[in-house]
Each structure stands twice: as structure tokens, then as C-alpha cells.
Amino acid sequence: MMYTSRRNLLRLAGAVGVASVLAACGGGGDDSGTGGETVSADDVTKALQDGGELLIWSWDTTIKPTADAFMAKYPKVKINVVNAGTNADQYVALQNALQAGKGVPDLAHIEYYALSQFALQKQVADLTGFGAPALKDKFAPGPWNGVTPNGGVFGLPLDSGPMVLYYNEEVFKKHNVAVPATWDEYYEAAKKLHAADPKVFIAADSGDAGTTTSMIWQAGGKPYTVDGENVTINFADAGAQKYTALWQKMIDEKLLSSISGWTDEWFQALGNGTLATLVVGAWMPSNLVSGAPNGAGKWRVAPMPQWEAGGTATAENGGSAMSVMEASTRKALAYGFLEYLTNGEGVKTRLDNGAFPATTADLNSPEFQAKEFEYFGGQKINELFAQSSANVVPGWQYLPFQVYANSIFKDTAGQAYITPTKLADGLKAWQDASIKYGNEQGFTVK
Amino acid sequence: MTTLQDAPATTPAAPKKVKRYSTKPRKSITLTLATGVILLYSVVPLLWLVINATKSREGLTDSFGLWFADGEFLLWDNIVSTLTYDDGIFGRWFLNTLLYVLAGAGGATFLAVLGGYGLAKFNFPGRGGVFAVVIGAVAVPGTALAVPTFLMFSQMGLTDTPWAIIIPSLISPFGLYLMWTFANDAIPTELLEAARVDGSGEFRTFFQVGIPLLAPGIVTVLLFTTVATWNNYFLPLIMLKDPDWYPLTLGLNAWNAQATTNGGEVIFHLVITGSLLMIIPLIAAFLLLQRYWQSGLAAGSVKE
Numbered sequence: 001m002m003y004t005s006r007r008n009l010l011r012l013a014g015a016v017g018v019a020s021v022l023a024a025c026g027g028g029g030d031d032s033g034t035g036g037e038t039v040s041a042d043d044v045t046k047a048l049q050d051g052g053e054l055l056i057w058s059w060d061t062t063i064k065p066t067a068d069a070f071m072a073k074y075p076k077v078k079i080n081v082v083n084a085g086t087n088a089d090q091y092v093a094l095q096n097a098l099q100a101g102k103g104v105p106d107l108a109h110i111e112y113y114a115l116s117q118f119a120l121q122k123q124v125a126d127l128t129g130f131g132a133p134a135l136k137d138k139f140a141p142g143p144w145n146g147v148t149p150n151g152g153v154f155g156l157p158l159d160s161g162p163m164v165l166y167y168n169e170e171v172f173k174k175h176n177v178a179v180p181a182t183w184d185e186y187y188e189a190a191k192k193l194h195a196a197d198p199k200v201f202i203a204a205d206s207g208d209a210g211t212t213t214s215m216i217w218q219a220g221g222k223p224y225t226v227d228g229e230n231v232t233i234n235f236a237d238a239g240a241q242k243y244t245a246l247w248q249k250m251i252d253e254k255l256l257s258s259i260s261g262w263t264d265e266w267f268q269a270l271g272n273g274t275l276a277t278l279v280v281g282a283w284m285p286s287n288l289v290s291g292a293p294n295g296a297g298k299w300r301v302a303p304m305p306q307w308e309a310g311g312t313a314t315a316e317n318g319g320s321a322m323s324v325m326e327a328s329t330r331k332a333l334a335y336g337f338l339e340y341l342t343n344g345e346g347v348k349t350r351l352d353n354g355a356f357p358a359t360t361a362d363l364n365s366p367e368f369q370a371k372e373f374e375y376f377g378g379q380k381i382n383e384l385f386a387q388s389s390a391n392v393v394p395g396w397q398y399l400p401f402q403v404y405a406n407s408i409f410k411d412t413a414g415q416a417y418i419t420p421t422k423l424a425d426g427l428k429a430w431q432d433a434s435i436k437y438g439n440e441q442g443f444t445v446k
Numbered sequence: 447m448t449t450l451q452d453a454p455a456t457t458p459a460a461p462k463k464v465k466r467y468s469t470k471p472r473k474s475i476t477l478t479l480a481t482g483v484i485l486l487y488s489v490v491p492l493l494w495l496v497i498n499a500t501k502s503r504e505g506l507t508d509s510f511g512l513w514f515a516d517g518e519f520l521l522w523d524n525i526v527s528t529l530t531y532d533d534g535i536f537g538r539w540f541l542n543t544l545l546y547v548l549a550g551a552g553g554a555t556f557l558a559v560l561g562g563y564g565l566a567k568f569n570f571p572g573r574g575g576v577f578a579v580v581i582g583a584v585a586v587p588g589t590a591l592a593v594p595t596f597l598m599f600s601q602m603g604l605t606d607t608p609w610a611i612i613i614p615s616l617i618s619p620f621g622l623y624l625m626w627t628f629a630n631d632a633i634p635t636e637l638l639e640a641a642r643v644d645g646s647g648e649f650r651t652f653f654q655v656g657i658p659l660l661a662p663g664i665v666t667v668l669l670f671t672t673v674a675t676w677n678n679y680f681l682p683l684i685m686l687k688d689p690d691w692y693p694l695t696l697g698l699n700a701w702n703a704q705a706t707t708n709g710g711e712v713i714f715h716l717v718i719t720g721s722l723l724m725i726i727p728l729i730a731a732f733l734l735l736q737r738y739w740q741s742g743l744a745a746g747s748v749k750e
Contacts, residue, residue: 057687059700059707084687086703093687096593100600103687161708262706264714268507283708291705291712293504318708354709 036126036152039332044130044339047332051076054334057094058109058322059086060158062353066346070337073345079337087111091403098123098327106328107338110155111320112146113210113402116226119154120400124323126152130335138343142316142392143358147323149397150228155323156342157358159350161281162388163214163304163317166288169377170298171200171276179302183246186277186305190255193276201257202276204269205247207414208261209406210317211280212427215247216240217315217396219307223431226397231445233399233434235427242307244424251417258417267291279304281317282385286354289375296374301381304388314388315396319358356385363389401441405434492725499524499719506715524719531701531716538690539697540723543676545608546693550615551671558618558667562625563656567638580626583619589680596684610685611693615675621667628663629656665738669731676728694724 051074056063058081067079082105084093091114097103110118118124132153136144143157167179172189175196180186190202205211216223221239225232234240250256257275259266269275271292278284288299304314322341324334340346343359351357351368362368363386372378399405412433416426438445490512497514498506501524505515528536565576595614599605604613633656641651657664679695686692689700702717704710 059703059710061704061707061710082687083689083700085683085700086707089683089703093684096596096684097600097687100597100605102600102603103606159708264506264705267705267712267714271504271507281708286709287705287707287712290503291714292507294508320708354711356709 036129037331038129039131039335041131043332044336047330048074048077048336050333051078052330052333053078053080054107054330054337055105056081056107056109056322056337057084057090057105058107059083059090060109060320060355062350062355063109063341065353066341066349067337069349070340070346074336077333077337087114088403088407094118094123101327104325104327106325106330106334107322108325109158109320110323111318112143112316113213113398113406115147115154115321115323116149116398116400117403118323119149119152120229123326124154125326125328125331126154127156127324127335128152130331132156135343138360139358140360140363140389140392141394142389143319143321145392145394145396146316146319147321149226149400155321156338158320158322158342159283159356160358160389161283161316161318161356162385162392163218163279163281163314164381164384164388165302165304166278166280166284166299167302168270168273168276168295168298169300171273175200179300180305181303182309183305183307187246187249187255189276190250191253194255199274200276201274202255203278204257204259204261204266204275205250205417206256206258206260207410207417209409209413211261212243212409212413213398214315214317215243215279217393218304218313219243220313220393222395222397224397224399226400229400229443231399231438231443233431233438233445235431236424240427241424244422244427248416248423251423256417271295273298281319281356282388283318283356285373285375285381297377299376300379301376301384303384312387312391313393314391316392399434399438400443401434401438404437405430408433408437495718495722495725499715499722501715503712503715506718520715521719524715525723528716528719528723531713535689535697536694536720536723539692539694542608542691543693543695543724544727546611546615546678547672547675549608549612551668551675553612553616554618554621554671554675555664555668557616558621558625558671559657559660559664560652561622562627562663563629563633563652563660565622565626566629567633567635567656580619580623584623586619588614592681592684595681599685605685606687606691608691611678611682611691614681615671615678618667618671618674621671624667624670625660625663628666629660632659632663662738665735669735672731673728694720698724 054077056067056079064081067081071077071079084090084105090109094104094108094110097105108124110124115124119126135156139147139157140160140162142162143160146160147153147155147157165180171193172179175193177189177192177196178185180189186202193200193202213223216235216239219239219242221235221237221243223233223235223237223240257269259269259275266275270278270288271294273295288295303312306313322338324331324338328334341350343361347357347359347362351362357363357368363382369383369386370380371382373381409430412430413423413426415421415429416423421429435445494512497512500519500521501509501515502518502520505518505520509515565573591614596605599610599613604610637655637659638651641655646654677695678693679699682693682696683699686696689697692700698717698720701713701720705712705714
């Protein structure tokens with residue numbers, strides 16, 4: 001496949017797009033979130049009645065039906081939903097459109113890890129003046145933390161990804177292995193499963209930035225501290241060391257499958273029992289249902305394994321916000337739809353279409369928690385998701401250039417999976433490359 | 447995405463050679479074996495595509511890749527699902543691709559023929575300079591120009607319109623170069639002089655004497671530009687945001703990317719079926735245009 005070269009091309013295009021991350025910051029001003037315009041609830045109501053056109057960029061398939069319902073409610077509003085690419089592809093497109101100053105959407109779907117980048121460059125609107133801070137308690141702490149980098153509110157949570165352990169019960173039962181509650185037990189289970197059947201691996205990991213940062217997050221690590229333009233990167237704190245110690249063992253003893261995530265091969269392995277677990281966000285079920293249909297009835301959900309027996313700490317993995325773009329000329333109207341979409345009637349439409357909520361009301365609703373999933377043998381998996389959502393370790397921050405940093409993960413830290421390089425050294429290489437890039441972009445990175 | 451790599455020979459052999467080989471075909475076991483291997487290499491992916499387009503989601507992950515899944519033959523169902531998924535957007539992408547190919551590849555071929563003929567058959571100051579520029583342009587990959595072109599087009603307000611795909615597709619330095627070398631050989635200057643003596647104007651000469659002689663070359667360039675436009679990925683990726691204007695390459699990629707989205711629906715079976723549907727027109731074009739690659743049309747028209 002031409003995948004690598006395409007990625008490099010995208011990276012190139014992205015580099016063109018972010019060639020001046022800080023140019024828009026006017027160089028060194030104080031970027032704490034007190035910017036943005038003031039828009040009252042009445043302004044929003046009026047905008048909805050007057051109507052107009054909105055352009056939304058999102059790859060989420062649940063946005064369209066929600067927009068349709070919204071248009072039925074407010075006939076004068078016309079919403080165009082455009083899928084401009086998935087994750088990083090869309091960020092490249094968005095940077096290109098911002099660079100060109102044309103074709104920027106009113107609302108854009110941006111994952112939490114990428115949001116601070118757009119926020120720092122003031123490319124997404126600060127919603128503080130729209131009354132967004134009052135919505136804080138409506139959302140789970142993890143997602144809210146995700147939309148409030150640098151003190152402003154740069155979007156509203158669309159979904160979240162509290163982490164859990166998905167495991168193939170059939171495989172565990174067959175080899176008589178207990179479901180791991182701690183990471184030590186997880187390591188033991190990995191050995192047992194692989195010894196019982198050399199084709200079976202407990203997990204596939206060939207180096208994924210999102211997984212790694214989420215694992216360190218759960219272990220209490222805080223590799224990134226961001227204060228405006230002053231950034232510190234440290235992948236050697238206690239939390240990160242816990243993770244690298246365990247994962248190094250897993251790599252050295254060849255307990256991890258090298259299948260790349262999200263490929264058809266990966267889905268195949270999830271379906272046929274050769275991959276026994278998956279530690280990932282709560283949005284995974286619909287991917288499993290359509291991607292690994294032959295795993296139906298075999299998979300179950302358990303809490304994420306813990307670093308300390310009896311602990312409850314979890315982390316977020318993935319999850320995204322919807323942000324109003326600074327370039328939009330219809331911010332009041334855009335905010336009206338954003339509220340409907342993220343904490344109004346639209347949430348129900350999205351949940352019915354398979355989305356995972358970020359709103360506490362839905363996470364805690366009896367109806368949501370009581371839902372039984374056939375694919376998971378009738379298990380009420382939402383209870384576990386809600387529990388995980390409430391236990392996310394607070395205070396995590398992403399880099400204001402995380403999109404780029406994640407794009408070079410494979411070339412740095414990823415080497416630990418395919419060469420004798422130690423994971424800790426690989427993370428150090430990732431750290432150094434990220435520091436170098438950050439300084440080139442005009443940040444002060446240590 | 448597989449493309450048909452066994453493209454035709456770029457320049458038809460000179461007429462004299464053709465004569466010598468056509469009278470006495472040589473046989474060589476090594477050569478036959480080598481071409482056999484190449485044939486296998488080209489056909490296996492195609493075979494894989496055809497076979498896997500008959501499987502369901504479960505069948506795709508359960509069964510051996512190069513053989514049919516037990517007890518299921520869902521080609522028809524898959525085609526129907528592909529054409530109806532997401533309100534039948536596949537059909538729209540197909541028509542878009544067709545539009546880009548007809549306008550882009552057709553226009554590129556026409557311009558290449560005009561330019562190649564002019565450069566080959568007319569002497570004018572600066573011809574060497576033009577030649578150098580064209581050779582240089584052949585060396586620049588289109589991908590490298592995509593981002594600058596995007597910035598330029600967005601200034602002009604052309605991004606996110608079909609023009610953003612068609613205009614860059616019109617320029618094919620390689621096609622121009624091919625046409626030029628071909629015209630050099632295929633059109634004897636004496637023939638043009640004869641036409642002029644008979645009182646034919648330059649355009650009439652071009653259309654009635656030049657074009658028929660250039661036909662094999664034109665078909666070759668047309669096929670090249672068609673394949674290039676049909677499989678164009680990076681340019682539309684940068685230029686287009688509106689799925690309503692996507693060509694098939696982008697559309698299928700968007701479908702494929704659904705698998706990697708939080709909570710997205712995984713539709714590999716539709717991506718595979720869609721890919722199969724996408725290459726059928728290309729194969730048809732090759733088969734239909736094959737008979738036009740005959741050189742030596744002008745052989746014997748003049749004494750050499």
C-alpha cells in the first residue's frame with residue numbers, strides 16, 4: 001500500500017498548514033482565555049429564528065441525522081454537513097482552509113488532543129462570552145477538561161472515550177485464565193494465553209501515540225505541562241516509568257501482536273479470538289459490531305486494569321469536541337446548533353445512532369445504563385463506561401502541537417516495537433523531537 | 447488501489463522494424479516464462495478483488511483470501527449495498543469521476559496533441575527552450591505542485607469546485623512529450639508540404655492529415671491521462687471538501703476511514719465492492735482502445 005508515503009505527503013501538507021503556528025498569536029501575548037466576543041442567549045434565539053446557512057465539518061456519521069432534526073425544528077436554518085476527512089486528514093484540510101482564508105466551516109469536529117493547537121492560534125472561537133462556562137457541570141470531567149485548554153472554552157464536548165478493558169470471554173474461559181484487574185495480572189494473563197496457544201496474543205500494539213499517552217495518563221503521568229507558550233515535556237516521570245516498565249516486559253517477551261490497529265487484519269483478529277483484549281475508549285462497541293461481526297456474543301467489558309490493586313483510576317482515549325471557528329460570520333447561529341447538538345435534544349438522536357455521550361445526565365441516566373448489548377452477551381456495558389468516565393484522572397494536558405507530535409510517534413517511540421531500542425529511550429527520542437519542533441514553532445519548550 | 451500497470455509501449459516501433467518482426471515471430475521460453483510471471487503478478491490482485499467482492503463482512507474475516515467463502519455468494523447484494531449506502535452517494539462519485547476524466551483527460555490529450563504537433567512540425571525561435579521546460583516539467587511530480595496550486599486556487603476562489611480538479615488535469619507534460627516524439631516519426635513533413643501545395647490551410651491539414659496519422663499516439667496519451675485522472679487522489683484530497691464533488695478515490699477512502707473513527711461503521715465489504723466497480727470502466731477502456739495501437743499507418747505513403 002502507499003499508506004506511508006501518503007502519510008508523509010499529508011505531513012508535508014500539514015507542515016505547510018502549520019508552518020506558522022504562532023504567527024497568529026502576535027508573538028508572545030498573554031493567551032489566557034479571556035478573549036472572544038459576547039453573545040447572549042437572546043442573540044442565539046434570534047439567530048435561530050432569523051435562520052441562515054451553517055457549514056459543518058465532521059466525519060461523525062451521527063451529525064447528519066441530528067442536523068436534519070434540527071432543521072425540521074428551525075425551518076429557516078440550513079445546515080450542510082461535510083466529511084472533509086477523518087482525524088488528521090481533516091486537520092490538514094482545516095489548516096489549509098485557514099491558511100487560504102476561504103472555505104473555513106462555521107463548526108468543526110476536533111478531537112481533544114488537537115484542540116489546544118487550534119485554540120492557541122485563536123482559530124476556534126472562545127465560547128466564554130457565549131455563556132459556555134455555565135455548562136461545565138453538564139459534562140463529564142474528562143471531556144470538559146478537553147475543551148478548556150488555556151482557561152477558555154474552545155468548543156463543547158461531542159463524545160468521550162473513558163477507557164475500559166474489552167476482552168474475549170470465550171478465549172479466557174477456554175484457556176482458563178482469569179480476567180485481569182491489575183496490570184500485573186494483565187502481564188501474567190498475556191503470558192498464559194500466549195503459552196496456551198501461540199496464535200493468541202493479549203493485545204496488538206505496534207506503537208500508537210494515542211494509546212501510549214492514555215496509558216501514561218492513567219498511570220498518573222503528566223508528560224505535558226502547558227502554560228500559554230511555555231511547554232514542558234517529560235516522559236520520565238513516575239507515571240510514565242510505571243508504563244514503560246510493564247510495556248518493555250511485554251515487548252521483550254513478545255507478548256504483543258504486531259498487527260497494526262484499525263486494519264482489516266486487526267478486525268479479523270478481534271473477530272476470530274487471536275486478539276484476546278482491547279484497552280480502548282468507550283466508543284469502540286459500534287466499531288466491533290460492524291468490524292468484527294464474528295466476535296458477536298464472545299466479547300465482554302471489564303474495568304481498565306489498575307496499577308494498584310483496588311484502584312479505580314482511568315483515562316480518556318479519543319473523544320472529540322465540536323468547535324465554532326473564529327472565522328465564522330454566524331457564531332450565534334452556530335452556537336445555537338452546538339448547544340442542541342452537545343447538550344440539547346440532539347444528544348438523543350446521536351445516542352440512538354450509536355454515539356457515546358459526554359454529558360453526565362446521559363451517562364447517569366437509568367435508561368442508558370440499563371441498555372443490554374447483544375454483541376456483549378446481553379451485558380449492560382454502559383454502566384462500566386459511566387463508572388470509568390467518573391474516574392478519569394484529572395489534570396491531563398495535551399501539547400499545543402500534538403497533531404504533529406503524534407505524527408512522528410512511529411518514527412521515534414515506535415522504533416522500540418521493531419528494533420532493540422528500549423521504549424523509555426524511544427519516548428525520550430519522541431520527547432526530543434517534539435521539543436525541537438515546538439521551539440522551531442516559537443514556543444518555549446523544555 | 448490497483449492500477450493496470452501493464453501500460454502499452456510508449457512509442458510504437460518504427461515501421462521498418464514492425465515489418466521484420468511481423469513476418470517471423472521469435473519464440474523464447476525464458477521470455478514466455480517471464481511474461482507469465484508478470485501476468486500472474488498483475489492478475490492475482492484483480493482475482494482477489496473479484497473473489498472478495500462476493501463476501502459478507504463475516505466472510506471477509508473468516509475465509510481464505512484467494513478463495514470464495516463457504517456457502518455465500520453475495521456479489522449482487524454487495525453491489526446493491528454499495529450503490530445505495532449513504533443515499534446512493536457512490537453513483538454521484540462515479541459521475542464526478544467520469545466528469546473529471548472526460549473534461550480533464552480529454553482536454554489534456556487535445557492540448558498535448560496540438561502542442562506536440564506544433565513543436566514537431568514547425569520551426570520557430572525558442573523551440574529548444576520549450577523543449578527544456580517540458581522535459582523539466584516531466585520530472586516534477588504533480589503531488590509536489592498540489593499544495594502551491596491549492597493556495598493559488600483558493601485565492602481565485604476555485605477550491606471546492608470541479609474546476610479545481612479539471613484545470614490541473616489539463617496539463618500533461620509527459621503527454622505533450624510523447625505526442626511530440628510520435629508526431630516527429632508518424633507525420634512525414636513531405637505529406638504536410640503536399641497538403642499545403644494542394645491549397646489546404648494549416649488547420650485543415652492538422653485535422654485531416656495530422657490527426658489520422660497521430661491516432662495511435664493519441665489513444666496512448668488518452669489512456670495515460672485517463673488512468674492518471676481516474677486514479678488521482680492527492681489533488682482532490684487537498685482541493686475538495688464537499689463529498690458531493692468527490693471522485694471515487696476520495697469517496698472510497700472516506701468509506702475506508704470510517705473503520706478508524708470512534709464509533710464508525712466498518713464497511714470493508716463495500717470498499718472492496720466499490721473498488722471492483724471502479725476498475726471495470728478502466729479495463730473496458732483498455733480493451734476497447736487496444737485495436738487503435740497500430741503504428742505504421744503512414745508507412746508507404748511517401749518514399750523515404
